[in-house]
Amino acid sequence: MSSNNNYNGYENSSLGENMVKTEKWVKHYSSNHEILLVGEGDFSFALSLAMAFGSGSNIVATSLDSYDSLINTYKKAALNLMHLRFLGATVLHEVDARQMQDHPSLCWRKFDYIVYNFPHAGFYGSEDNPDMINKHQGLVYDFFSNARWLLRHNGQIHVTHKIKPPYSFWNLEELAHQNSLRLMECVPFDIKDYPMYENKRGHSSTIDEPFNWKDSYTFIFTVAPPSPDISSSHFNLQGCRDALPRVKFVVKAEVRHFLMAAGYAGVLVDEYHSVRAMFWGPLPYMCVNFAELLAIKCALLMYERSHLCHRNVALDVESNSNVAISWIRSNFGNTLELSTELQEINMALGRIPNPVELFCCYGKYEGAHYHLVRRLAVKALDTLNMCERWIPDNAGY
Incomplete structure (x- = not known):
């Protein structure tokens, strides 16, 4: 250009x-x-x-x-x-x-x-x-x-x-x-x-x-290119993270190949296992790993816009795609090789002042929160509706 x-x-x-x-x-x-x-x-x-x-x-x-x-x-x-x-x-x-x-x-x-x-x-x-x-x-x-x-x-x-x-x-x-x-x-x-x-x-x-x-x-x-110190400041602060209260975003994508459609969702859970927020939305037809990447991005942006981001509350993000998490980790800090979505995730991580950790929970989608996020992803795919919703604060943050 x-x-x-x-x-x-x-x-x-x-x-x-x-x-x-x-x-x-x-x-x-x-x-x-x-x-x-x-x-x-x-x-x-x-x-x-x-x-x-x-x-x-x-x-x-x-x-x-x-x-x-x-x-x-x-x-x-x-x-x-x-x-x-x-x-x-x-x-x-x-x-x-x-x-x-x-x-x-x-x-x-x-x-x-x-x-x-x-x-x-x-x-x-x-x-x-x-x-x-x-x-x-x-x-x-x-x-x-x-x-x-x-x-x-x-x-x-x-x-x-x-x-x-x-x-x-x-x-x-x-x-x-x-x-x-x-x-x-x-x-x-x-x-x-x-x-x-x-x-x-x-x-x-x-x-x-x-x-x-x-x-x-x-x-x-x-x-702007990311700071060379972003990777260490967000992925290697285990001691700092353990000293902070934290919340967890569980994200999930669903792809229906026979319908040529996709959807994603996320549920934010606090330390007391209470649901604090949720999002869901439809996506164009795409591979499930890329859909999971978009779900991670949406979770980061929703957290960034929230009061939690400014209250020293650490964030965990659990995805069902080890590939999506690997994309973020392997490309992090190298803007010449980043796709648009990876670049936007990079930017969000650079702006978030608190520790952020990414986890793969492949094969471990059990319990009420995991069933809820799957239902929301399917709902987005079936209804083509998009939503972000916060639950009234009851965790004392």
Whole structure:
């Protein structure tokens, strides 16, 4: 993937036996990569890329506004949207950048580029007001927190933003760092690189008018490599782990080959053998070991989001797949060889401050908790429902 391609409309043709495959570039973006655009105004940026590529089939363009709000706000929005759909782009409305990883049309997809041009939390006061800066920072932080889970391996997050005060006070690089992202480069932005793109104010009587984009740069972020000390800090702290209260996530995946379907589930159990939380969800058809890997990832993320993660409570994760656990252990710390899912598990383990241990319980699924997690996995497979549920706290943590 190139992150600094300056050839607008550049075509790179490679001859096969019976066909010519043409790749088209617009600044950073290639027609061969999956692109998610966040916070579109009148969708002119999305249309600029789709027109240059000759197709929008690799583009998912989203807006926070509803369709009705857009066409009533921006005079060219309806026409731009019509052209985008004709070119094969996917258009989604009412997508919140703070919660987009849970959107039903996005949660199973991965992208090479995720692009957010000129993020803004709304107009509630002067831009140099500390409360306004905090609102903007909260938006960008939550965007990073969601976007990283929708990236492919070696994918990039692009944020175009002004670099002079008060906008420089947002401190994008620090917000990214807090989400296990690192700044690769910062490239001057020039709207002329994107013919047809018209930036919009999005506020008051001049809502459909452009704003001054000078002194703007595109910040390019990637997932930060893990610390070389992560492996020892999470897998070799037996003494520390024994001194802490701990909980256990039992995870299970079910695959029905004749139905070409799969499901996974997890049950969180405390030291008193009480069920504290559970999750379940359907999966595309896949091998059971990969499904177990996804169940482990879901368990880690659910624990990370919980109060337990911040209360010195250690975590055990029991899976039925020794293969999935071996994948995590053998690839841990080597980002060049990690698949997307292993990389996301790696990132979660790097953020969790408490000891985490992984166990294989193959052939030992006995007792009420193991029967429960199996039933939940089957339920997810049969009903195609997804759920995360916490049980009221009764363990004193």
